[in-house]
Amino acid sequence: MKDLFGVEITEKEYLAGGKPRSLSVYQRRQLGMDYRKAKEGEEQCGECSQHIVMAGAYHKCKLIGVSRSEATDIRVRHTCDRWEEIL
Numbered sequence: 001m002k003d004l005f006g007v008e009i010t011e012k013e014y015l016a017g018g019k020p021r022s023l024s025v026y027q028r029r030q031l032g033m034d035y036r037k038a039k040e041g042e043e044q045c046g047e048c049s050q051h052i053v054m055a056g057a058y059h060k061c062k063l064i065g066v067s068r069s070e071a072t073d074i075r076v077r078h079t080c081d082r083w084e085e086i087l
């Protein structure tokens with residue numbers, strides 16, 4: 001099955017509004033970095049050099065993007081393939 005633009009998609013993706021246009025730029029970055037819940041013993045976002053805290057409460061990743069929206073919020077117990085040690 002193809003979407004309006006001729007891109008091959010599954011029926012499930014078609015019904016969900018297509019792929020990848022239905023994802024925000026932040027969601028696409030998260031997918032590209034394999035942002036996920038950290039397993040036990042794995043490094044976490046809260047210990048990564050790309051992690052920042054805004055207004056003392058909102059955790060953001062500089063690589064995913066920083067905005068005032070909750071769309072860019074991250075979880076400190078998650079991780080990704082781009083984790084970097086704080087120097």
Ligand code: SF4
Pocket residue numbers: 033035044045046048049050051060061062063064074078079080081082083084
């Ligand atoms: S582990 Fe990945 S998602 Fe988390 S703060 Fe670091 S770079 Fe961002």
